[in-house]
Amino acid sequence: MSEMLERLHRLAATWGPAGREHKMAETLEDLIQPYVDEIEIDKFGNLIAIKHGIPGKGRVMLAAHMDTVGAIALNVSSTGLIHIAPVGDLKAHHAIGQRVVWGSGAVGILQHEPVSEAKDVDLKKLWCDIGATSKEEALENVRLGDICVFAGELQQLGDALAGPGLDNRAGCAVLLEVAEHLTDPNVDVAFVFAAQGEIGPRGAGPAAYRLNPDLALVLDVTSAGDVPKGPRVEVKLGGGPALKLKDGGYLAHGPLADLVARVAAEHKVPLQTEIAVGAGDRTDAQVVSIAGQGVPTAVIDIPARYRGTANEMVNLRDLHAAADLVLKLLSSSLELG
Amino acid sequence: MLLEKLSNACGISGYEDEVRDILRRELQEHVDEMWIDTMGSLMVRKGTGPISVMLDAHMDEVGFLVGAILDDGYVKLKKVGGLDDRVLPGRQVWLTQKRIPGVIGAKAWHLTSPDERGKVIPFDQMYVDLGCKTRQEVLDLGIEPGEPVYFATTFERYSDKVVKGKAFDDRVGCTIVATILQAFSHPGLTIYGSFSVQEEVGLRGAKVAAYNLNPDLALALEGTGSANGAGVDPFDTITNLGDGPAISLMDAAGFPNLQVWEQLVKLAQESGIRYQHRRLITGGTNSGGIALQRAGIPACTIAVPCRYIHTNASLLNLDDLQGAVSLVDHFLTSLEKGDFRP
Numbered sequence: 001m002s003e004m005l006e007r008l009h010r011l012a013a014t015w016g017p018a019g020r021e022h023k024m025a026e027t028l029e030d031l032i033q034p035y036v037d038e039i040e041i042d043k044f045g046n047l048i049a050i051k052h053g054i055p056g057k058g059r060v061m062l063a064a065h066m067d068t069v070g071a072i073a074l075n076v077s078s079t080g081l082i083h084i085a086p087v088g089d090l091k092a093h094h095a096i097g098q099r100v101v102w103g104s105g106a107v108g109i110l111q112h113e114p115v116s117e118a119k120d121v122d123l124k125k126l127w128c129d130i131g132a133t134s135k136e137e138a139l140e141n142v143r144l145g146d147i148c149v150f151a152g153e154l155q156q157l158g159d160a161l162a163g164p165g166l167d168n169r170a171g172c173a174v175l176l177e178v179a180e181h182l183t184d185p186n187v188d189v190a191f192v193f194a195a196q197g198e199i200g201p202r203g204a205g206p207a208a209y210r211l212n213p214d215l216a217l218v219l220d221v222t223s224a225g226d227v228p229k230g231p232r233v234e235v236k237l238g239g240g241p242a243l244k245l246k247d248g249g250y251l252a253h254g255p256l257a258d259l260v261a262r263v264a265a266e267h268k269v270p271l272q273t274e275i276a277v278g279a280g281d282r283t284d285a286q287v288v289s290i291a292g293q294g295v296p297t298a299v300i301d302i303p304a305r306y307r308g309t310a311n312e313m314v315n316l317r318d319l320h321a322a323a324d325l326v327l328k329l330l331s332s333s334l335e336l337g
Numbered sequence: 338m339l340l341e342k343l344s345n346a347c348g349i350s351g352y353e354d355e356v357r358d359i360l361r362r363e364l365q366e367h368v369d370e371m372w373i374d375t376m377g378s379l380m381v382r383k384g385t386g387p388i389s390v391m392l393d394a395h396m397d398e399v400g401f402l403v404g405a406i407l408d409d410g411y412v413k414l415k416k417v418g419g420l421d422d423r424v425l426p427g428r429q430v431w432l433t434q435k436r437i438p439g440v441i442g443a444k445a446w447h448l449t450s451p452d453e454r455g456k457v458i459p460f461d462q463m464y465v466d467l468g469c470k471t472r473q474e475v476l477d478l479g480i481e482p483g484e485p486v487y488f489a490t491t492f493e494r495y496s497d498k499v500v501k502g503k504a505f506d507d508r509v510g511c512t513i514v515a516t517i518l519q520a521f522s523h524p525g526l527t528i529y530g531s532f533s534v535q536e537e538v539g540l541r542g543a544k545v546a547a548y549n550l551n552p553d554l555a556l557a558l559e560g561t562g563s564a565n566g567a568g569v570d571p572f573d574t575i576t577n578l579g580d581g582p583a584i585s586l587m588d589a590a591g592f593p594n595l596q597v598w599e600q601l602v603k604l605a606q607e608s609g610i611r612y613q614h615r616r617l618i619t620g621g622t623n624s625g626g627i628a629l630q631r632a633g634i635p636a637c638t639i640a641v642p643c644r645y646i647h648t649n650a651s652l653l654n655l656d657d658l659q660g661a662v663s664l665v666d667h668f669l670t671s672l673e674k675g676d677f678r679p
Contacts, residue, residue, distance in 0.1 A: 019592035043679070044633035045595075072587055074616045075572060083572075085618045087587070144614045145586040145598075202591055206633030287629075 011169040017070030017147040018198040035179040045195035059188040061213035064171030065197020070149040080132030088198030100148035106141040150310040166312040170302040171219035177323035205287030220283040222301035238315040240270025241322035244299035247276035249286030253296040255336040341492040344502030349400035356396040378542040379532040386526040391555035394510030395536030401486035410469035418537030429489040439465040488649035505651040510558035525673035540626035547627040554679040555636040557624040563642030576642040579654040581611030582661035585638040590625020594635035
């Protein structure tokens, strides 16, 4: 098994919804620690790891949010059913019947009131059954405010991988790959595994403010358009990473986007271009690019199918190409003219 | 009672002067420094201890602005903040800080179709009637487009515990923060009271305040919805009036800082302060905006349940208010003693 794949399996096995990233941060710290000079968790819960470059040559921030969508316990019925609200963009029709795991370790099943038509499906009619038969029994295992995420292991399907939380374990795995292969960088490279990317996004902004980098690259996933009635974008699974030009909260920094495209072309790294169409399509770039006095920011996305479901799908070739592209960028001149 | 004075004061977002003046008078004897920031928020500082804590409450309330003044003397309104159209028709209002009385009118019942009677009157069909016949008469009263409009509600005590008034969101928070500053001393801390502007239109004042104060941590004191009224399934009540202050689990503006949240829950349990969690995640509070300033500021919201929040008349239970004061005081004590560090 490749290092990349091994790491992805380990990340997938780590519980880490938005707002509760401490376990994920521990796993990532363990994985990146051999390759960096400094490491810490900031006040917001972001994991920040820095590899030193030549003093005075500047600093690049590489960011990937480390949280996943989930659901928060708000209420428990007298029969022990846990009523929930979404944490991030959880959709009821993706959730019905899925197995979930809570922060306490309790496992449950998401179920829904009977409906006669699919359009009547609603998160308000959804609950989590952990097998408890009373409110007291349920609260012994899951307290209010605990959060659950889709449970399940990654499944390899040829070069593709399917499983929960690949948004954004894929981006995290790319950063780990970069960290492993990055030797003697000119610039300081700050790896930021950002908290609360699925709500807001939030954590990456304070991290960028504090690091005050000369430029930032954000690694995230984006919806591929190559499925029936998928988003009307050109991005295909396996077609290489996608350079984002625009989404619901971001417009590309022109000179930096040009640089990314030029380096990809020079080194024959496949690169797709992407304009995310949904208002809800956001990445950490939204907050990183406007942090402090402003940070030139590019987004390099991993194409993904079935986002938000318990089986998101990415292609390993795209992850490797993204890591390759970031490494090539870091060894290029980063002058933006 | 301070809550009474603050509730009766009129201050929609952008027009917080009356509230600010009351707080200035109430607090000047009790704080070491006081200033008004560029947004108009009232900032106070008490103490010079090594740990700095921001206690935020917003001064603004929901209400309206005068929109178009019609040729026949009626006044159209623009909303400021979130308001429920179902409860607006027939309400008495005050126009401008001079409190010129009017009533929100709509099409006469006799003229409505059976179909219309079953529906909420659309906001754009409502208007304020001041008894004027011409646009000039309205202008002569000193009413111009852009002037603030308030619910004409006077604070009342319904029982030992339950009071009624407008703008409890967030004059109850202002009352809690002011009470902490007046009644308690925590010399080991630097306490910033942040009485912020423009919360109801996007958490605006508190974001700037937090950026400037750059505290070690922050608490936002709020009023929040409560629906344990007649006919509501106990399961759906959001919070219960009288069950104590609500320690937020999550809201539309984000998560509370987990360590601060855990500490508040622990202190409430240890000190026997009755508390609850808010069983709804919609609606944003200032702690969400504060948390994102600079390199991140640990923040959490504590809220007093208010029935009929964002309407002309809310109810709250004074025990819940007192519980919030007590919880904040215990929290400050634990910070001061070093039992808790952000």
